[in-house]
Amino acid sequence: MTTRRSILKTMAAAGALSVWDAPIRFAFASLASDRRFVVVILRGALDGLAAVPPHGDADYASVRGQLALDKTGASAIHDLDGFFGLHPSLSNMKAMFDAKELAVFHNICSPYRERSHFEGQNVLETGGGQPHVLQDGWLNRALVPMGMADGERALAVAQTPPLLLSGSAKTTSWMPAVLPQPDEAFLAQLRSLYTRDAVLEASLKSAIDTSAKAQSAMDDSPANTMAGAKGNAAYGNLSPLFSGAGKLLANDSGPRVAVLDAGGWDTHFGEGTADGQLGRRLRALDQGLDSLKTSLGPAWNKTAVVMATEFGRTVHPNGSGGTDHGTGGAAFLLGGGVAGGKVRAEWVGLKPEALQDGRDQPPRTDLRALFKGLLAEHMGVPKSALEAQVFPDSASAAPLGGLIRA
Amino acid sequence: MSLEGAIAAHRFGLGARPGEIERASRDPKTWLLSQLNMPADEPQPIGGATLKSGGDLVVDMIAYQRERQMEKRNGTGEDPVKLFFKNRVGLFMQELQARFAQGFTTEKPFAERLVWFWSNHFVVSAQNPRATTFVGAFEREAIRPHINGKFEDMLFAVVQHPAMLLYLDNAQSVGPDSMGGFLSGRGLNENLGRELMELYTLGVDGGYTQADVIAMAKLLTGWTIDRRGGGNGGFLYFAALHEPGDVTLRGKTYPSSFDGTVAAIRDLAHDPATARHIARKFATHFIADNPSAESCARLEKVFVSSGGNLRALAEAAIDDPAAWATGPGKMRSPVEYITASYRLMGWPKGGDEQKQVEGAIAAARLMGEVPLGAPSPKGWPDTSEAWSGPDAVLNRIEWAKEVGARLPAGFDPLAIADAGMGPLLGADTRLAMSRAPSAGDAIALLIASPEFQRR
Numbered sequence: 001m002t003t004r005r006s007i008l009k010t011m012a013a014a015g016a017l018s019v020w021d022a023p024i025r026f027a028f029a030s031l032a033s034d035r036r037f038v039v040v041i042l043r044g045a046l047d048g049l050a051a052v053p054p055h056g057d058a059d060y061a062s063v064r065g066q067l068a069l070d071k072t073g074a075s076a077i078h079d080l081d082g083f084f085g086l087h088p089s090l091s092n093m094k095a096m097f098d099a100k101e102l103a104v105f106h107n108i109c110s111p112y113r114e115r116s117h118f119e120g121q122n123v124l125e126t127g128g129g130q131p132h133v134l135q136d137g138w139l140n141r142a143l144v145p146m147g148m149a150d151g152e153r154a155l156a157v158a159q160t161p162p163l164l165l166s167g168s169a170k171t172t173s174w175m176p177a178v179l180p181q182p183d184e185a186f187l188a189q190l191r192s193l194y195t196r197d198a199v200l201e202a203s204l205k206s207a208i209d210t211s212a213k214a215q216s217a218m219d220d221s222p223a224n225t226m227a228g229a230k231g232n233a234a235y236g237n238l239s240p241l242f243s244g245a246g247k248l249l250a251n252d253s254g255p256r257v258a259v260l261d262a263g264g265w266d267t268h269f270g271e272g273t274a275d276g277q278l279g280r281r282l283r284a285l286d287q288g289l290d291s292l293k294t295s296l297g298p299a300w301n302k303t304a305v306v307m308a309t310e311f312g313r314t315v316h317p318n319g320s321g322g323t324d325h326g327t328g329g330a331a332f333l334l335g336g337g338v339a340g341g342k343v344r345a346e347w348v349g350l351k352p353e354a355l356q357d358g359r360d361q362p363p364r365t366d367l368r369a370l371f372k373g374l375l376a377e378h379m380g381v382p383k384s385a386l387e388a389q390v391f392p393d394s395a396s397a398a399p400l401g402g403l404i405r406a
Numbered sequence: 407m408s409l410e411g412a413i414a415a416h417r418f419g420l421g422a423r424p425g426e427i428e429r430a431s432r433d434p435k436t437w438l439l440s441q442l443n444m445p446a447d448e449p450q451p452i453g454g455a456t457l458k459s460g461g462d463l464v465v466d467m468i469a470y471q472r473e474r475q476m477e478k479r480n481g482t483g484e485d486p487v488k489l490f491f492k493n494r495v496g497l498f499m500q501e502l503q504a505r506f507a508q509g510f511t512t513e514k515p516f517a518e519r520l521v522w523f524w525s526n527h528f529v530v531s532a533q534n535p536r537a538t539t540f541v542g543a544f545e546r547e548a549i550r551p552h553i554n555g556k557f558e559d560m561l562f563a564v565v566q567h568p569a570m571l572l573y574l575d576n577a578q579s580v581g582p583d584s585m586g587g588f589l590s591g592r593g594l595n596e597n598l599g600r601e602l603m604e605l606y607t608l609g610v611d612g613g614y615t616q617a618d619v620i621a622m623a624k625l626l627t628g629w630t631i632d633r634r635g636g637g638n639g640g641f642l643y644f645a646a647l648h649e650p651g652d653v654t655l656r657g658k659t660y661p662s663s664f665d666g667t668v669a670a671i672r673d674l675a676h677d678p679a680t681a682r683h684i685a686r687k688f689a690t691h692f693i694a695d696n697p698s699a700e701s702c703a704r705l706e707k708v709f710v711s712s713g714g715n716l717r718a719l720a721e722a723a724i725d726d727p728a729a730w731a732t733g734p735g736k737m738r739s740p741v742e743y744i745t746a747s748y749r750l751m752g753w754p755k756g757g758d759e760q761k762q763v764e765g766a767i768a769a770a771r772l773m774g775e776v777p778l779g780a781p782s783p784k785g786w787p788d789t790s791e792a793w794s795g796p797d798a799v800l801n802r803i804e805w806a807k808e809v810g811a812r813l814p815a816g817f818d819p820l821a822i823a824d825a826g827m828g829p830l831l832g833a834d835t836r837l838a839m840s841r842a843p844s845a846g847d848a849i850a851l852l853i854a855s856p857e858f859q860r861r
Contacts, residue, residue: 043843043844044843044844044847045843117841117842117843118845118848135816162815163816182803182804185843186847186850186851187803190854190855193835193855193856194856196834196856197860199790200799200856200859202796203794203795203796203798203800204799204803205796206796207797207799263847265843266842266843268841
């Protein structure tokens, strides 16, 4: 019998995915820098307090309510420094932290202070102080000073390059041959639209049940026990994207800069705790990052991966077991050569007066400061170019230092 | 933008291209009907291909068959079977590409919908290897010129087209008592005779017996392909294969002659059962999965009174208030769904047009519908139920995500939604889109939404 998956593969083979894909060619010139720089856009607004719970804060359990994570037991928070921890799904990231290959940032966000996804992502990607004042992406503008604007050094792992990498400098793009499955947050949105269409509602429910069973059977096979995922990882496997990107980046004559998109963080309903909707999405991300590290091989030691989201989410749960759009949140820096093993945060507590508008994590560090620091320290972008071209009007966000170990 | 304009573009058209709902809104019925002032447009080949006529394809086929016999005898050259198969699929793909591209860009979407409807009524299918190369020419030559003409004319064009003669085996049917039958020992093939009544005219309950099937098959003997070339579109009445003797069909006697057969087919075209059958099918396609008796009766009456005028039939459907009902419409078939999505996005746009069209064809195959390639002479199903199973719905959602992912940076998904859906856009869909975590997800939500999956 033909399964949906096998048909999707057939479709890919038949050229459906090649439709908008640019072919990737590699030049064999040697490069001045062999550093790798990866940006992962966590599109949809990641809940920073779920990913990086401040379990040592006296108010943590009370403000988080039903979303508070366990501090002990089988699905406990991974402690990082006695105060901050990582979500229980982030086992690989915990190991990276212990190996000083992961630095975590908290109360960090872009300069955007409203709560629209589109605008927030526009600010995150253009590097402007406000939405729509800049028309191209900050990473694209940085390609020229990095010497990587030849169209082969900068890779978008996407069907069309995201705004972050769009602009006058040439880039390339690539996608794996198998379609990624829709994330749970997207399907949840659709399910709510389908409540007015009984036929679509019933069909979608049935399809998800079937797919979850099929995935569960796969997860129980011996080949997959290493993944540590049991049963509930039916949607949104990120490993094909991340390992594919890693293989391309590992190639000495391949790209040096890559952008990955990982959506599925817009957890308005049923966010869950250790093994809930967000927990499963974080596990997919954690496994994706592990795949990236593995596929990079020795190049991991020359790689810096920065992960950021357009804004954080509300500190308190909303009325449907989720969280709404907020302000400050978490960001992550990973790689074999980064100055890891620490959580960097200007922490002011979780009491109402400490929160932005009485509801959100406060914006204490500007993401542009992190990006600028990385471009300077890791990729050697001169300060003049950073201020004039890459992040104009960002004088208030002085580059962070001490990001790279060697 | 009016609700009627949006319904005209979606229910009777192929989904709105940017600006289309505004144009349709000025006078929706006139916008639809003015598309039928001429025959349907011809699809244009993509990437330097040429679309061959049915007559030329017959010549090609005969040449191939001769060559194959030579190769067999000599045992040299490339395997002719493989070669022909390769060419066959290539020709079919060129036809499909031209047809899909036409659907994406046409400014006469109602005319195109009628082409699709009639092609799925008078079915020939590429799944039959004998017909594969011919199905595109069939639609261009037998269907398109007649969507605003008479049913009878379309019926004759269909029955005389080499695609149909090959697909339903009439080219192989020989009157057993004819000269040809006598010399070859071959006989009747009932296939076309039966489907002509069951599927194309009277309907399965239209009042005919097995004896009538045999009678019709006898009448059709000698209606074959012209092996010498394309003078008459590849059709030949070959009297030496025609069964001699008068034939009684459904109580009426027809003489053994070309004209006798023409008279029999014309009577089928004008039979009350045919009017009933066509009216129900037309209403099911354009109005509802289960059209009301009143809707069917109205179309039937117009079909009869106009002598099977297909433009009048289309006008009667448009004039039916039930056709403008709000609320959930029919599920789009996969080809309708993909076409509506491309029109919404204004695709194909820039870059490699052929690859974008190929992507659409691959998606249609994934979702289970290949135009001009139905599994049987019944054609592709035309009810919501057939296209809304769990796997189908999940496929559509995954594909919608892919479409969203291809939204170029800087496009405003809400503007696309407002232009493409007008008043049909649900407030909840618009709200969900405005809250979507990315512009791509917003477009995906729109394309996967109930109002976009239905029409």
